[in-house]
Amino acid sequence: MSNSFGKLFRITTFGESHGVGIGVIIDGCPAGLAVTADTIQTALDRRRPGQSDLTTPRSEADKVEILSGLFEGKTTGTPISLLIRNQDQASHDYAHVEHAYRPSHADYTYDMKYGRRDYRGGGRSSARETAARVAAGAVAAQLLAHYGIVAQSYVSQVGAVAVPVGYEQLDLNLIESNAVRCPDPATAERMMSLIRQTRDRQDTVGGIVTGVVRGVPAGLGEPVFDKLHAELGKAMLSINAVKGFEYGSGFAGTLLFGSEHNDAFYTDEAGAVRTRTNHSGGIQGGISNGQDIYFQVAFKPVATILQPQTTINDQGEEITLAGKGRHDPCVLPRAVPIVDAMTNLVLADMLLRSRANKV
């Protein structure tokens, strides 16, 4: 198990889908930062199930309790511990999977690795664990805001329905204007329609989240292994259901020639160093260059479907299984705050690490 992430701004999460609760310790948040439970709760509310008809109807208040690390409204430099108790634990829904290996779930691999597993709702492998990340990410966001850094992400594709333009042509203030968290209203409608159709067919659908970070100063990222995009990539790939990560020109960049792909530097009127294009995605040699950082994260369709499927049980015998319980037909809308959280956690860590770069 490895339940910690970050080197200086470091989180450690715990908890299972149907246990007592989910939580996180943040170790290394600098002292003197104003943090309130409200800030954290607002972030959690974005990830909470049951926000719209596009998501699981599992009802969880996801109320955060701050156990330590704050005094008179500010951080003290000591570990911040956050607890979110589980409420709607419909564990009886899972008796049928106690011995089943659900297709494309982690049942089989957890059994192989640990010899046993908490089968209720996926136990530790449930995406419910990401609530702890979102709570911690809200604290990281506060730290970044102090330095003018803002991370935002949105749903840019659901199945084959994609936003036809890049992030720089969108108004990211519109992300929260619809249930699917796509700032392009027309595309959002088509996405929501696809999700509802998929849900009604008892199926699930995947998609892509695009992340954008603005206000990052040049100099964040720790080569040669902890390059900024390498840490972002690991962070995103650690989220449930993620299958791919690309930044800047990404996979499409392989189709360009060097003469097309290179980002020429220039000095703008204000005397700031900028690049004429940004195929680099704001990162060169693993270090931020002051331009916008942007990246894409691919999510597979949710593995739990309500249609019957053939698979095996833990005796190797063939069985037929149909999903029960309450599940998201599409994870993308609720993935947005999770991508935000992981982005904030990476940047907060890199911000602190960069303080040791020079004498």
Add this chain to the structure above:
Amino acid sequence: MSNSFGKLFRITTFGESHGVGIGVIIDGCPAGLAVTADTIQTALDRRRPGQSDLTTPRSEADKVEILSGLFEGKTTGTPISLLIRNQDQASHDYAHVEHAYRPSHADYTYDMKYGRRDYRGGGRSSARETAARVAAGAVAAQLLAHYGIVAQSYVSQVGAVAVPVGYEQLDLNLIESNAVRCPDPATAERMMSLIRQTRDRQDTVGGIVTGVVRGVPAGLGEPVFDKLHAELGKAMLSINAVKGFEYGSGFAGTLLFGSEHNDAFYTDEAGAVRTRTNHSGGIQGGISNGQDIYFQVAFKPVATILQPQTTINDQGEEITLAGKGRHDPCVLPRAVPIVDAMTNLVLADMLLRSRANKV
């Protein structure tokens, strides 16, 4: 700086492109493993410049010296230190970039981060650093071979020229049969033709490397943050010029519905648990499931081109710059042994970590 990778099988690299040399310490290699300088040298020879007309003519013997950690032909459990001295240091080729910020290179970001840089050949940001990774990866490969695990990778795309079939329809024994390291001979010819045309136009071209790992037992990978694919992704993204990573169905998987994407389990005639499809890419919940692991790595076109480009110097003044020195028109053929090395390093680490999973 962060120049270490891995938790239990841990490497730390050092060295600059035009300094004394490049090297690595491997800390945590178990005792009792047979390792020879020849094994390491063979891996280095695959990455060495000047192997064909597709790569830089920089002439480096890349001769490895083992400084510690072996006794009577076997590892002792103590750190293994490897040194590769630089030979062909044509540093005078770089006087023109001392004050220039080359487009899409790390000159500007290193200056912003550290306040200074070794500008000769890119200094620490040069891909020459990956020689150390390849040397260490050869030791990791020996460890994995002991347990029947074999990683292979190949060039699956150069520019728009792509292998038309998946890895499972290729004979991976053919990877070394041509200079571009593509096991599909017909596609290889077209790739080599494209690389030569690009070189003659004084341009560069990117592409994709596909990695495949066979023989991995179920149970490797450390959720929730050090998932097997998250570590692989970070490892690949830490390689120079990489812009994206996907595993299993990857970005294309976002276009499938859950009912299409799910991998049904079955028991084969030998009684082994297998899946009928492998969209999961051999990893579920961040843990290997015993099926083949496969992934794709996107490389951008090399930033150094011999055409003149407009950019700025460290005073913010506009300058015109043309690449000098000896450069690869396409990094893909030499990227294959680097992808292999990072794959081996991740798996060796995960193999050792998995020993602590159960009482």
Add this chain to the structure above:
Amino acid sequence: MSNSFGKLFRITTFGESHGVGIGVIIDGCPAGLAVTADTIQTALDRRRPGQSDLTTPRSEADKVEILSGLFEGKTTGTPISLLIRNQDQASHDYAHVEHAYRPSHADYTYDMKYGRRDYRGGGRSSARETAARVAAGAVAAQLLAHYGIVAQSYVSQVGAVAVPVGYEQLDLNLIESNAVRCPDPATAERMMSLIRQTRDRQDTVGGIVTGVVRGVPAGLGEPVFDKLHAELGKAMLSINAVKGFEYGSGFAGTLLFGSEHNDAFYTDEAGAVRTRTNHSGGIQGGISNGQDIYFQVAFKPVATILQPQTTINDQGEEITLAGKGRHDPCVLPRAVPIVDAMTNLVLADMLLRSRANKV
């Protein structure tokens, strides 16, 4: 801040003296270990305040709640989270120290480091934090017991009152037979008498805890930096009020000549390798050799005394201060379970790490 300890069996603690509570996440405990809340509670009860007239009358039930990581009575390999809520928070006792820098406390240094502090009961610097260590140590002890390793410690000195013989001449089953946790009944009486006299003089007194570990197999410890005794030393020195650590012959060993100090090996009747003396304290070259491990830990007298003292406030002005609240006149009896806990945590970690030593 650094609130984590251990590499593979790794704990992270949180909480302040007068906040919501104290807790810990254990990450890396192998799956399949039987653990109950009772086991943990029993350990906590040994550290709990108010056990006798020798300790602070602060009344804390120190009731542990298991938040995650167990399923059907056994560990699952996922993080184990434990929470102990604070109850008897007499925070009004601390208003007088809000701006005071108490002598030999951490008030001044926390202010210098973090710019602010939770002054109530010492906040994070309070020894109350060690409750989390004791809870985690109880889980580590379960793991060690599975492999036949048993750690015990006892009070060997209070002020100038010392046990006149070595651990091997004592019956360690008597540790719990008296309130001071000294297995030599006659010395225990003198210790308790000294503590009561000291308390009545409104003063405090220090002393020494001796630790003994039996059943450790040869091979634990990770040179050259994480030597077994170096990790034990760090663990002990991280406990509040500890001023020194020695193992085996320790400081007294500096008075012996090599010919007196060396431990000759021999083979006993059962064919086991043993040493005729054990000045090495069971550790050679940083690795356990199978003999008993023993060490000593020096605790200073508690800094809070009820006598008036002259010091300064956070404006640099001279003030007179007298301790209020409920404090231990001697920390030694309650230090015993803390030393046990840290010993168990070090050994559990080293046990898991040793699994990666050989092919």
Add this chain to the structure above:
Amino acid sequence: MSNSFGKLFRITTFGESHGVGIGVIIDGCPAGLAVTADTIQTALDRRRPGQSDLTTPRSEADKVEILSGLFEGKTTGTPISLLIRNQDQASHDYAHVEHAYRPSHADYTYDMKYGRRDYRGGGRSSARETAARVAAGAVAAQLLAHYGIVAQSYVSQVGAVAVPVGYEQLDLNLIESNAVRCPDPATAERMMSLIRQTRDRQDTVGGIVTGVVRGVPAGLGEPVFDKLHAELGKAMLSINAVKGFEYGSGFAGTLLFGSEHNDAFYTDEAGAVRTRTNHSGGIQGGISNGQDIYFQVAFKPVATILQPQTTINDQGEEITLAGKGRHDPCVLPRAVPIVDAMTNLVLADMLLRSRANKV
């Protein structure tokens, strides 16, 4: 194996006593620090064998080669790699110990842990490894000097011959004035006399090194586990032959009452916060308070003696063994630069870590 030390200023050492050489990578040294090979060589010369008739006559130039990390005389923020080749490898001296388990050496424990060992001169367990620490420590000292922090240590006891006064009554400029590195000339004479007598009796003798650090600002140290004294303690205990560590009042402090031991704060004429006594040894709550830091390190007598000893071989058979080769009768004089190095490494790391304490 764990061959790395430090979190932000991090070293990784390699090499064996009779292999190719000894070396170290420093990762995390800030950019812009002036460092020369001379500075490092000067430190190595203090540790070098053959400096006087008190130490082993093994002849090693211990010439350092800088392999990376410097450019135009200053650090670049990239890893600094240092190599010291072995020269005087009289490996034939060790044929007699190939199968022997020398008393109080690490032969037996390395065999138990790794299944094999490089028996020549102790291999990796040799104190020759500390040359790498001294080289790295010289770089750390440069960083600390930049901030006005100076660490010094000296031999305060050899066998029963001890300096009769505390460090504050000594002129530490006299440390290098004699071969035993004791700044009290009269005591130094008695120490040297004892060492020569011991050598002539073919025996060895231990002793104590006292360390002093001046100029440390308040605020260094990372509670609750990486307390400044806990890291210093681990660092010292990781040095070969060390059996104990104490700081401030140490073990003697257990004999004082709280009213005697507490360090009262006051404001001096210059307005600086100081303490009237310094039983705390400059560290409170694990954080430096701006007063002098001082500590003691106990070294056992060297295990290799030239007298015949009875022990066993790796078949468990009783054998008689006498030391051959060239050995120190007393390790203390050469331990001084090693203690200095580890002190500097701890403080450099804590200095960088403290930069992340506040917003």
